[in-house]
Amino acid sequence: MGRLTQVTIDFETSHLLFPTIIAIVLGLLGLAIVIRDRGRIAAAGGYWAGIWRDMDKPRFLGAIGLSLLYFSLMVPVGDIWPNTGRGFLYCSIPYVFLTGVLFMHDRSPRSLLPLAIVALAGPIFVWWLFTYPLFLTLP
Template sequence: MADLLKVSIDFDTSHLIFPRLIGIILLLLGLVIVIRNRRALAGSGAMWSQTFQQMDKIRFFGTLALTIIYFLLMVPIGDLWPNTGLGFLICSIPFVLLISILYMHERTPRAMIPVLIVSVVAPTLVWWLFTYVFALTLP
């Protein structure tokens, strides 16, 4: 009975709990979507060809590429300054900037000013909040 009240934390793998949990939830939700829409998905293929023709390919594939690069670079850059969260900060500023530019309809110098401000202030505020207020380290 005393073992039920003991908590042991393996700090080498404890940071992987939430990413795994979120991944499992996303897989389950994806499975529900596939089961729910199985007739449309397995149909003649018209839905897929229509979707692919109408989608904004530059923004779709640009978002995929930027997100993959963002996550691949965050840990190696963070390893240069361990336990400071600078990997998150250094990668998030260009990521937010490039994603914002990708989704802008009008890329004028005047429209870029708020994007530049947000791309610096938002990640810096999140980094400060997690580092100093919550005392949590980011990659």
Template sequence: MTMGELTRVKVDFATSHLIFPILIGGILLMLGLAILVTQRRDILSSGAMWRQTFAEMDKLRFFGTLALTVAYFSLMVPIGDFWPNTGIGFLLCSIPFVALTGVLFMHDRSPGKLVPVFIVAVVGPVLIWWLFTEIFYLTLP
């Protein structure tokens, strides 16, 4: 390998969108293992802790978040396939995902409180999409 080859970047557009999910998945796996190692006694000790945890948990928000996340990742690629290598799938899925997740976790859903959530739901994904597309030249699904 010559020094000139170190400054060349080849992007495989078929797999470039997998960089961040793999990176984030690896980080989450390491954090999960760290929790498992440090809290193993509490996790494995008794069913009472788990019964209490499940009895006191906010089931609507927990299962709602799971459903929204599965829908988000399941729809991103099929929607993005209509406009390949543009990141439109990310953009069109992220806006409702951020909006619905924000609304799901709100306690007071008055119109005045919803406006900032919807502004963030539009501005955040558009800014990320622009940053990755125009500045980093990375494709999103």
């Protein structure tokens, strides 16, 4: 009977409880949508073929590639300076700049200057905000 009042927490895995519950709920909801709309999903092949044909493939695939590169490099770069957030900072500056360049129509030096300022100031401000006032470390 005395064990009913004791609580033990496994700190190695306790942080995984809510993400696991949310993933299960989202998976069940997704499965319910697939079951409910299976006819419309099966008939959507022509719709997606038209979307793929008409889309701006270099920008779409470039944004996906830059995002994958950004997220895959952030932790290894951050491991060089652990618990400082510099991985976030040093990866975010080129990511913001290159993504902006990718989506710009006019890439003249005059139009690249504001983008370069934003690419420098934005990540530096976010890094400073999380590091000093909020005392949170970024990767």
